[in-house]
Amino acid sequence: WPATVQAHEACEVLFLPRGKIVGECxxxxxxHRILIQNFLKxxxxxxxxxxxxVEYLTIKSMRGKICTYLLEQYKKTGDKNIILPLNRNELSDFLNVSRPSMSREMRKMKDEGVIDFHLTEFEILDLEALKYMSDL
Structure with a gap:
């Protein structure tokens, strides 16, 4: 997976060949091979x-975080009707926002005609507005 790593002090880096990790015993x-592959997955x-x-931590506004998340879910399926894989508590934790504030912001977006929702089922009503408000 793509990642950037920085050490705070001098260190040694150990590179293991893929075959040593996922190879058969x-x-x-x-x-054994299946176990290791599942573990790595x-x-x-x-x-x-x-x-x-971490990317969501860089988004300043709560609305930006919500819109960005909904757009990412939309891009996965290409469907404006989305069933979120997270409940409200999990989503607020993932976005690093308070649940009550997130729910209020979602209700505002619903009142503005940008989205509609019931529990984890969402419908994007105004895709362009969602894109405009997101940080993508």
Whole structure:
């Protein structure tokens, strides 16, 4: 996964060849290869999620964070009707905002005709307005 890393002090970097990590064990156990591949998949997905979370920390406004998140979900499916993979508590935590404030901002966006929603089901009503308000 793409990432930038900086050390605060002098250190050594260890590079492991892919084959040493995901290769089969000496006994040629197929389950070992599957286990390691699944482990790497989980770690890389977690790293991508954390990388995305850091990106959201750079967005200053709550509305910008919400709009950017909804646009990313829209881009994944190409459908203006979105079912969010996170509930409100998880989403507010992911965006690093308070849940009540996030809900108020979403209601304002609903009143303005930008989005409509019920629980985790969202509909983008004004895609251009959402793009304008996002930080993408």
């Amino acid at each position: 000496d006994k040629m156990c197929s389950w 989980i770690i890389s997905e977690r790293a991508m999620m954390l990388n995305k979370k």
